Amino acid sequence: MSFDIRNYLDKRKEIVDRALWEYLPPDEAKTKLQQSIVYSIHPGGKRLRPVLCLAASELICGSHKNALPAACAVEMIHTYSIIHDDLPSMDDDDTRRGKPANHRVFGEAVATLAGDALLTDAFSLMTEKLLKQGVSPELILRVVSVISEAAGSKGMVLGQAFDLEMDEGEHLSVNEISNTYLMKTAKMIEASVLSGAMLAGAGEEELLRLKSYSEKIGIAFQIKDDILDVTGSDDTAQESREKAGAKKHTYVSVMEIQASKAKVSELTNQAIVELESFPKDPNPLREIAVWLREREE
Numbered sequence: 397m398s399f400d401i402r403n404y405l406d407k408r409k410e411i412v413d414r415a416l417w418e419y420l421p422p423d424e425a426k427t428k429l430q431q432s433i434v435y436s437i438h439p440g441g442k443r444l445r446p447v448l449c450l451a452a453s454e455l456i457c458g459s460h461k462n463a464l465p466a467a468c469a470v471e472m473i474h475t476y477s478i479i480h481d482d483l484p485s486m487d488d489d490d491t492r493r494g495k496p497a498n499h500r501v502f503g504e505a506v507a508t509l510a511g512d513a514l515l516t517d518a519f520s521l522m523t524e525k526l527l528k529q530g531v532s533p534e535l536i537l538r539v540v541s542v543i544s545e546a547a548g549s550k551g552m553v554l555g556q557a558f559d560l561e562m563d564e565g566e567h568l569s570v571n572e573i574s575n576t577y578l579m580k581t582a583k584m585i586e587a588s589v590l591s592g593a594m595l596a597g598a599g600e601e602e603l604l605r606l607k608s609y610s611e612k613i614g615i616a617f618q619i620k621d622d623i624l625d626v627t628g629s630d631d632t633a634q635e636s637r638e639k640a641g642a643k644k645h646t647y648v649s650v651m652e653i654q655a656s657k658a659k660v661s662e663l664t665n666q667a668i669v670e671l672e673s674f675p676k677d678p679n680p681l682r683e684i685a686v687w688l689r690e691r692e693e
Contacts, residue, residue: 401683405447411460412446413439415468419521432502432510436475441493444617444688445588446471451680452592452606458676463592465525466539469518470588473547476514477584479507481556519544531595539591546587555580568645574615577647582614589681605670612667613685616660620688622648623656628693664689 422434446467453463460467482489482497483504489497499507519540526536545551558576562568589610590603598606626648648656667685671678 399679399683401680401687404680404683405442405687408447408450408460409443411450411464412443412467412471415464416440416471419468428502428506429509429513432498432506433513435501436479436492436498436510437472437514440471440475443471444684445474445585448585448610448681448684449588449592451684452589452598453596455671455674455676455678455681456593456596456598456602459596460592462526462529462531462595465522465529466543466591466595467588469522470543470584470591472514472518472521473543474584476511476518477547477552477556479511479514483507486556486560515547526595535594539594542590542594543587546583551579551583551587552581555583562645568650570647570650573645573647573650577615577618578611581618582611585614585617586610602674605673609667609670609681609685612663612670613688616663616667616685617688619647619656619660619663620691622646623653623660624691624693626653660689 416437420434420437422438425431425434449463449467449470450460453460478492479498481487482492483499490500491497497507498510502510522543523536523540526539527533547553555576555578558572559580562573562576586607589606593603593606625646647659651659664685668682671682
């Protein structure tokens, strides 16, 4: 029987959505700041990062129970990042997920504060819930270290700084672009996978293989986004093309479409190889990698 990846993604997204609804209930958002936070966290997008966190936990121990607080935390951090990315001082986007960007509804100042709150509260929520679940303080500290490094100046924030430099029109090599994608996108995907695996009791060799898997699918994910920005026919793709123009350097602008597609397939295949030695069924993580390669939005 073939693995139903769409059903798996939908079911795990529902789990994450319910938990985030509990942690950040919209009906309790009384202040403008709280309303700004829930505006972006609900209903959310694909929930890719938290789903990867749950899938990695399931691969190691067959359950995602302990990983759910970390899954919600990485989604909160991701949401903070897109609120800030949309600001006029960053990517200057007017829409996100088919509706006005946060700063267009609540103003730049409140949107900035909402992002700040989501980033900080992610760690507070995660540590509180994990302690209540009986997870050891030492393991919680290790998970916090992995996620915070991926989100900060050695990961996503650094990647955003590199991304801003890609707008300046100077020639960039493929390696420089790939490194930007590693920092801006893949590092938080890596932290999502590793945190789920760590909370499930993964050993060091397993973590190394999952680190390689997640870095590869993370870079492939961003290259695929570049491809869709060029080949897509919807309004979002059109807006991306207009905003990028001929100025911004991407993997596609340097390597062209066919070579970029080949790179996505190469990275996906390499990522899947990293899963072969796990004793439990790696279908969810394997099929997520394939789904990311084949997606059309």
